[in-house]
Amino acid sequence: MPSAASGYAAHSAQTPLAPFSFERRDPGPRDVAIDILFCGVCHSDLHTARSExxxxxxxxxxxxxxVGRVTAVGGEVADLSPGDTVGVGCMVDSCRTCASCRDGEEQYCEGTGFVGTYNGDDPVMGGHTLGGYSDRIVVDRDFVLRVRHDEADLAAVAPLLCAGITTYSPLRHWKVGPGHKVGVVGLGGLGHMGVKIARAMGAEVVAFTTSPGKRDDALRLGAHDVVVSKDAExxxxxxNSFDFILNTVAASHDLDRFMRLLKRDGTMTLVGVPATPHPSPAIGELVFRRRQLAGSLIGGIAETQEMLDFCREYGLTADVEVIAPDRINEAFDRMERGDVxxxxxxxMAPLRAG
Known part of the structure; x- marks a missing residue:
């Protein structure tokens, strides 16, 4: 039988998030029940809750x-036990049979499309999935990650499940490493992880920001140099100096300014999704240097596990501000102002305490 859960929900685009009681399924044979310890706040959460x-x-x-703790597992789950520390990212299911799923790229599922951790079609309970702003969750084992970071780091690990994999996946796919000059555009939730991960991969890292005041912070995060993108000089x-540019900015902006920084055969990959389209890039910036403009979406489950293990090896976590659940609306407002x-x-301790 389903069991009670507590969380915070938006009931319309115009109303703030408020306490909400609902039901989670009991674990099936392949399921893992998890008490949620920490849940990161992604800009996608705000966009979705406000129906933007x-x-x-x-x-x-x-x-x-x-990030949470296993409380129960189904009878067919042999490799996880109650007490294990685990993570759940952006997906909780996919078709499992299409070419992308077979290749471990579930985020590009061509069958049903991946099932989002929230706002997706719930294949078991019906209705739609309800996410991590809650005290507990039940997830299919195939979409549960192992977390091996130290206990004291768990709050700062949570954003790796989206911000970490969103930046790790394109850096890994385009084989960033020693000898590469890499630019990271934007120094927010995604960009600060892009700087950390690219530096750990051995690249020369340049951070691009519109805010001169972020220079010291960018250097602290691991950038070798910082460029104020509003400064034409x-x-x-x-x-013509970059092998790869990771563009994390989710606002519409002129891509050509960054395309012309790429070497011949260089690539700029977009991971931010603006509410309105970017101005169309000049074709000449692509054609005359054989440059590539690409996009990337999170990462598959195997790659997400790889990312978590990479971050554990190199001591990487996100820079975070921890809040209580009842401060989520304040956090949304501050996030919209860039104040984090x-x-x-x-x-989630207050929710788990009832």
Whole structure:
């Protein structure tokens, strides 16, 4: 029988998130029941809760950067036990049979499309999935990650389940490493992880920001250099010098300014999704240097596990501000103003205490 859960939900695009009681399924044979310890706050959560993207299903319980403790497992789960520390990211299911799923790229599922941790079609309970702004969750074993970081780091691990994999996956796919000059555009929740991960991969890292005041922080995070992207002279000095640029900015902006910084055969990959389209890039910036403009979406489950293990090996976590669940609306407002360094994380202890 389903069991009670508590969380915070938006009941419409115009109302703040509020306490919400609902039901989670009991674990099936392949399921893992998890008490949620921490859940990161992603800008996607805000966009969805406020219906700034099409298709929000209400009531909406956001949250897809989950770290928790296993409380029960189904009879067919042999490799996890109660007490294990685990993570759940942006997906809780996919078709499992299409070419992308067979290749371990479930985020590009061509069958049903991946099932989001929230706001997706719930294949078991019916209705739609409800996410990590809650005290507990039940997830198919195939979509549960092992977390091997130290206990003291768990709050700062939570954003790795989205911000970490969103930046790790393109850096890994385009084989960033020693000898590469890499630019990271934007120094927010995604960008600060991009800087850390690219540096750990051995690249020369340049952070691009519109805020001169972020220079010291970018260097602290691991950038070798910082360029103020509004400064034409600083930008011109970087022309034709980058092997790869990771563009994390989710606002519409001029891509050509960054495309012309790429070497011949260089690639700029977009991971931010703006509410309105970017201005169309000039074809000449692509054609005359054989440059590539690409996109990337999170990562598959195997790659997400690889990312978590990589971050554990190199001592990487997100820079976070931990909040109580009842501060989520304040966090949304501050996040919209850019007033966070660099990720809010909800401590779910008050919800678990009832």
């Amino acid at each position: 993207w099409d298709g929000t299903l209400f009531p909406c319980v956001p949250g897809h950067e989950i 600083q930008m011109a000095a970087q022309a 360094k660099y990720r809010f994380v909800i401590d």
